[in-house]
Amino acid sequence: MPELRPSLAIPGQIQPGSWQHHPSGLQRTIPTEQRDWYDTALYYDIVFDDGTRQEADFLEAAYARYAVGNGRRLLEPACGSERLALKMARRGWEVSGFDGNAHMIAFANERMASARLKARLWEDWMQSFELPKGVKGSFDMAHCLLSTFKDLHSEKDAAECLRRVAARLRKGGIFFLGLHLTDYEAGKQEHERWVARRGSIGVICNTHTWPADRPKRLESLRTRLQNTDAGRKHFQETHWQFRTYNAAQLKTFLRKVPELEFLQCYDFTYDIEEPRQLDDSYADVLLVLCRR
Numbered sequence: 213m214p215e216l217r218p219s220l221a222i223p224g225q226i227q228p229g230s231w232q233h234h235p236s237g238l239q240r241t242i243p244t245e246q247r248d249w250y251d252t253a254l255y256y257d258i259v260f261d262d263g264t265r266q267e268a269d270f271l272e273a274a275y276a277r278y279a280v281g282n283g284r285r286l287l288e289p290a291c292g293s294e295r296l297a298l299k300m301a302r303r304g305w306e307v308s309g310f311d312g313n314a315h316m317i318a319f320a321n322e323r324m325a326s327a328r329l330k331a332r333l334w335e336d337w338m339q340s341f342e343l344p345k346g347v348k349g350s351f352d353m354a355h356c357l358l359s360t361f362k363d364l365h366s367e368k369d370a371a372e373c374l375r376r377v378a379a380r381l382r383k384g385g386i387f388f389l390g391l392h393l394t395d396y397e398a399g400k401q402e403h404e405r406w407v408a409r410r411g412s413i414g415v416i417c418n419t420h421t422w423p424a425d426r427p428k429r430l431e432s433l434r435t436r437l438q439n440t441d442a443g444r445k446h447f448q449e450t451h452w453q454f455r456t457y458n459a460a461q462l463k464t465f466l467r468k469v470p471e472l473e474f475l476q477c478y479d480f481t482y483d484i485e486e487p488r489q490l491d492d493s494y495a496d497v498l499l500v501l502c503r504r
């Protein structure tokens with residue numbers, strides 16, 4: 213079984229807190245837990261909840277515009293907490309999805325059940341997934357957003373994932389692939405910060421991305437979460453790597469999987485009336501790929 217993130221720190225490992233000077237005297241800092249933040253599905257879900265409706269609206273509008281034929285069977289590789297799949301299931305899509313992280317699948321199953329919705333969810337890997345027994349036929353739509361595809365570090369795994377998705381789509385079906393392009397010339401750290409709340413739980417998420425290693429086609433990231441629940445604070449930190457693509461590398465890569473035809477490009481504003489060129493003038497690309 214392939215490793216999800218070979219670069220991750222040992223899950224659950226705690227870095228000791230330290231003593232720091234404070235005007236009121238020496239104070240102990242709260243220790244930071246080193247773990248895969250996808251193990252804490254609830255915090256992930258809270259942080260990314262915000263854009264979910266907009267993404268679902270876009271997927272439906274773009275499917276209506278670009279798919280040949282219709283049908284409402286949906287496959288989500290690396291579905292995570294199912295924030296998006298839940299929304300699509302509520303809109304009448306028949307959802308199947310898988311993820312390499314067992315915590316995500318457990319969380320997603322629980323949530324689907326409490327919403328009294330049905331979805332077929334299982335643990336699997338993007339680069340080697342198989343449909344479970346009982347999931348038959350082909351899909352009308354598949355999607356993989358939020359740079360998740362960049363978790364596949366080698367070209368072999370990335371191409372294998374695309375081929376497997378293509379093999380499961382019906383002719384004329386659509387695969388939406390969203391990822392951030394890398395500017396190899398930028399040479400500086402990027403920083404993104406999200407602040408979100410659900411009920412008594414607050415999450416502050418800071419993600420740093422370091423300049424890419426161009427020959428290795430890898431960039432290093434660190435996500436720090438500050439979680440507050442009913443006044444209690446918890447810190448956790450994850451280090452991982454993404455495979456990098458610029459526009460030319462992405463175009464070259466897509467040619468390796470001719471089963472999928474590149475139809476159109478958008479960005480993460482998810483505005484169906486604003487298609488974009490696939491080039492390096494912006495970072496967040498959303499590809500519309502059609503099964504030939």
Ligand SMILES: C[S@@+](CC[C@H](N)C(=O)[O-])C[C@H]1O[C@@H](n2cnc3c(N)ncnc32)[C@H](O)[C@@H]1O
Nearest residue numbers: 250290291292311312313336337338358360363
């Ligand atoms: C950024 S989240 C995206 C989740 C979901 N698709 C969404 O839009 O909210 C990335 C997910 O990919 C999963 N993942 C990463 N690498 C994977 C792999 N090789 N195979 C399957 N799942 C993977 C992680 O466990 C995590 O749940």
